[in-house]
Structures are given as C-alpha cells and as structure tokens.
Amino acid sequence: MSDAILEVDGVEKRYGGVRAIDGASLAVERGSITALIGPNGAGKSTLFDVVSGFERADGGAIKLDGRSIYRLPAYAIARRGLVRTFQMTKTLNVMSVLDNMLLASPDHPGERLSTWIVRPWAGRRRERDARARALHLLEAFELAAHARAYAGTLSGGQRKLLELARALMLAPRLVLLDEPLAGVNPTLGRRLLEHIEELRRDEGTTLLFVEHDMEVVMNHSDHVIVMAQGRVIAEGSADEVRRNETVVEAYLGKVVVA
Amino acid sequence: MIAITFHFLTAADFWIGVGVLAATYGIFALGLQLNVGTTGITNFGQAGFMAVGAYTMGILVAKQGWSWWWAMPAAIAASMLAAVIVGLPSLRLRADYFAITTLAFAEIVRYLADNERDLTEGSQGLLGYNSDWFKLSLRLGDWLNGHGVHVTSFLFPLLLVSWGVLLVLTLLVALVVRTPWGRVLRAIREDEDAARALGKNTLAYKLQSLALAAALAAIAGFVLALNLTLLVPDEFDPVFTIFGFVIVILGGLGSYVGVILGSVILMTVLEGTRYVELPLSSDKVAAIRFIIVGLVLILLMAFRPQGILGSKQEMLLGE
Numbered sequence: 001m002s003d004a005i006l007e008v009d010g011v012e013k014r015y016g017g018v019r020a021i022d023g024a025s026l027a028v029e030r031g032s033i034t035a036l037i038g039p040n041g042a043g044k045s046t047l048f049d050v051v052s053g054f055e056r057a058d059g060g061a062i063k064l065d066g067r068s069i070y071r072l073p074a075y076a077i078a079r080r081g082l083v084r085t086f087q088m089t090k091t092l093n094v095m096s097v098l099d100n101m102l103l104a105s106p107d108h109p110g111e112r113l114s115t116w117i118v119r120p121w122a123g124r125r126r127e128r129d130a131r132a133r134a135l136h137l138l139e140a141f142e143l144a145a146h147a148r149a150y151a152g153t154l155s156g157g158q159r160k161l162l163e164l165a166r167a168l169m170l171a172p173r174l175v176l177l178d179e180p181l182a183g184v185n186p187t188l189g190r191r192l193l194e195h196i197e198e199l200r201r202d203e204g205t206t207l208l209f210v211e212h213d214m215e216v217v218m219n220h221s222d223h224v225i226v227m228a229q230g231r232v233i234a235e236g237s238a239d240e241v242r243r244n245e246t247v248v249e250a251y252l253g254k255v256v257v258a
Numbered sequence: 259m260i261a262i263t264f265h266f267l268t269a270a271d272f273w274i275g276v277g278v279l280a281a282t283y284g285i286f287a288l289g290l291q292l293n294v295g296t297t298g299i300t301n302f303g304q305a306g307f308m309a310v311g312a313y314t315m316g317i318l319v320a321k322q323g324w325s326w327w328w329a330m331p332a333a334i335a336a337s338m339l340a341a342v343i344v345g346l347p348s349l350r351l352r353a354d355y356f357a358i359t360t361l362a363f364a365e366i367v368r369y370l371a372d373n374e375r376d377l378t379e380g381s382q383g384l385l386g387y388n389s390d391w392f393k394l395s396l397r398l399g400d401w402l403n404g405h406g407v408h409v410t411s412f413l414f415p416l417l418l419v420s421w422g423v424l425l426v427l428t429l430l431v432a433l434v435v436r437t438p439w440g441r442v443l444r445a446i447r448e449d450e451d452a453a454r455a456l457g458k459n460t461l462a463y464k465l466q467s468l469a470l471a472a473a474l475a476a477i478a479g480f481v482l483a484l485n486l487t488l489l490v491p492d493e494f495d496p497v498f499t500i501f502g503f504v505i506v507i508l509g510g511l512g513s514y515v516g517v518i519l520g521s522v523i524l525m526t527v528l529e530g531t532r533y534v535e536l537p538l539s540s541d542k543v544a545a546i547r548f549i550i551v552g553l554v555l556i557l558l559m560a561f562r563p564q565g566i567l568g569s570k571q572e573m574l575l576g577e
Contacts, residue, residue: 052455053454074454074455075454075457075459075460078454078457083457084455086451086455090449090451092445092452093448093575094448094572094575095441099441099444103438103442103445103453103458104456104457105438108438110438111439111442112439113434116434123438127438150571152575153575167456
C-alpha cells in the first residue's frame, strides 16, 4: 500500500494456550474508510485492543504514521492521534454530555493540579476554547440540546453518537470504531455513517471499523480486511472480498462439491 | 432498668469533645470522599496513612527534637510518600486488590507502631510532641479571654483551630474537584477505560488522589495527636477507616459538605451513646454503641440510600 497510516506486522496475542491473534498483518491507507470483518472469534476486537494499547501484544510490530506504537500504554497511543470507541459504549453516564466532551480535550493544562496553583488563567482560557469546540461538535451531532443532561439519560444510539463526537475532540488522525452500529436504530445509524463520511471528506481522518452488517460494509468502505482465526485471510475492495472463496469458506465452512 | 439522661446534650464540654472529634474525622473522611466518592478507588488504609502522619510528627518532635512546625510538613510528605509506595503497584490492579493492599498496609503500620518501641513507645504511648502546641493554645486562650470569650475548656483552642482547618480544607478540596483535574477523577470513577482511551494517564491521577487523601489523613492525625496528648497504636485500628466510610455514606457519596454533616452526626451518636446507662458490663455497652451506629446506617440505606446530601439521580445512573 502506498501511504499507510497504520501498519500491523505479524502481531501475536496469546491467552494461555489460545492464540487470539496469530501473526496478523495489515495496513490501513491514509484517508480511507476501511472495514475489518470476520466471523465471531476471528480476533477483530482483540486486534483493536492490542493496536490501541488496551492489551499488550506478544510479538510483531505496530506503527502509526511510521512510528512504533508497539506496547505503548493506551493513553500514550490516544495522544498520538489513534482514538478508539468500544463495542459496549463507554459514555460516562453520571457526567453531563458536555463534561463527556470536555474530558476528551487533549493536553488540557487545567488537568494538572500545578496549573491551578501557578497559572489558573491558562486552565480557564483552555476550558473556554474546549467548551466552544465541544458545543460546535455537539451541534453537528444534534446533541447540543442535551449538553447539560447526564449522558446516562441518552438513548443507546445517542450514546454511540456521543462516543464518536467525544473521540473527535482529540482531533484524531485515525479512529477505530468497534461495531459503531450495534444496537443503533436505522435512522441514527444512517446519520452516524454520514458523520463518518463527512469526517473523512472534511478532515481527512482515517477510519477503521469492525461491523457485522454486510450491507454497511459493502456500501460504506473503500477497503475491506477479512480476519479469521487470528490471521488476515483476505483484503481488497468490497467486490473483490465478496468473490473471494477463502472468505466465503471462513464464514460458511468449506463447500464440498460432490 | 435503663436510664438514659440527656443532660449531657446541654453540657459545653460534651459538645467541645464531639466538635474536636468531628473535625478530626471530617478531615480524615475528606480524603476518603476524594478517593471513594470522586475517583472511585476503595482506600481501606486511611487509618494507616493517619498513623504514618501522626507518628512521623510525634517521633520527629519527641525523639529527634524537631520543631513542631517543621515536623508537620515533613509528616505530611511521609504520608504522601507512603501513599505513592502503596499505590504504585496496587493501583494498576483491579479495585478489590487495591482495597486489600491498603488494608494490609494499615495493619502493617499499626503493628510496627505497636512493636517498634524504641521509636513509638508501643502501647505505652508516645508523649512529648505537643509543647509547641501548648504554648500556642495558651496564647490563643488568653487572646480569646482578652476579647470577651470566656474559655473554660482547655480543648477550646483546639476546637477552633481544627474547625478552621476542616472548613478551609473542605473548601479547597471541593474547589479542586470542580476543575478539569477533578473531571478526570470523576471519569476514572465512571469508566477508567474510557478515560484511558481519551489519552488520560489514569494511574497518575489515581496516585495523586491517593496521595492527597494521605495528606489529609496526616493532618487529621495531627489533630488526633493533640486531642489525645499521647499516641497509641489502638487509635489507628481499621475500624476508624470504617468510621470514615460511614461518614462518607451518611453525608452522601461525592458531597464534600456532606462529609462535615456526616462526621458531626456520627461523632454525636458515638459520643452520646457513652451516656446510656445499662445494667451491663462496659464492653457490652461499647458493643451496643456500634449496634446503634449500625441501626442508623440501616435506616439511612432504607429511607435515603444516596446519603443526606447525595444525589439520587446520580446514584441510579451510576448503576
């Protein structure tokens, strides 16, 4: 691939004797919307965990923009511009929607205690800027009316939107979305997909997502990576993957022609 | 024949005693509120941090001849250092491991205080750390007398100072948790993985929360030491950490003003029940005091589970 933002090379992750990821290699092209698919237990979520630093890899190499992020802690990877969402939405339910957004403001001086002793104005100024950006994003995601409400009062679909909007507070280069449409009603789901496409078009953000809805995968991604049993077994455009026999086999089992 | 007299409720000495205790455990529980209510980390070792602070201060003054004024910041630093040493390995683990580790730490400190007699005098009690305070206390008493306040109790200056310290510290902690720094702590309480995914070094924040709680425990330890006039290991039993938790739950999880209320209520009940006269041996009467505290808690959980100043909506959303 010509210009990869994320390069995963021979990554392994073992849990005892189980090889959850068994030498997976893939590359995600800058500015693309790439789908990661595969049957249950293929290692997709584990790969997300390893790439985003939530699990430590047992071997291989991982590079973001050419720099190694292998075995860096999760927070350090997020600061370098790789932000993820979770299969089970992780909104902070006993905090307001706005606080959820403000929390994500990167490198906020007000998050250091020393700031409030030495130069409190720096913390306050940054908080004002972050608030403006947060309200702007909430506006775009049609959540501004709920800014003051507890995030726990939002519907499941709205929480998915909030989680994506919150990730964008970090102005990420690469966003990993783990089943962004799971449990989201079709209307909200369409809006979420529109946001994803807008994000790529307007900000040049790269997106990698795990999704089980094949229609979404076929219509909304420029590149598809297929995993099975901890390895990447195929990749290419949606059409190429659809016709690939190994992929069909992985999903449906071997077709025996009598 | 049960004789309960309520005359004690009108006695100034009773309230001064309760007041000093309420300030002591209020400062103590402020730290627990920061850990448990705001950060969501279960610190069962607060009595241990209090012991480190009180004994460091006592030993530096009584054995090393330090000035009390210098011994106090040194003792706060020692308590915070203990928090970092305890927290660094255990805060990486799941919450239950951290709780057990802090409890074990507090017991280790108490056993050390009991057995390292050269330093601590063990259960005989460490004396002789409060002469600087005495001078200050007398001067304060004289000043008050000179301004028309008739001071009868020698504890009165300690009551004033301890409440001043409690109110200032409550204000400071309540302000600091409203900053973006406090927002990160609340995010960790809600979902630590979410905070990590957004670029927060959660271990560093949990350590800061624990170290600040340890500093507050040390300050509470100074007030305790001045109130008792001698330090004995029994005053740092894990049950005092449980009292801290009772205060936090009474007042309401996450409410800092609630800590003050909870502490006043708990200490009034604990001290007031001393005056219940029953035809029982003294150890049985002591047990009954705990039963009463337990009943108060059960009633609170039944009728106001969020505590006096806690938010019901937050409690339900947090589930």
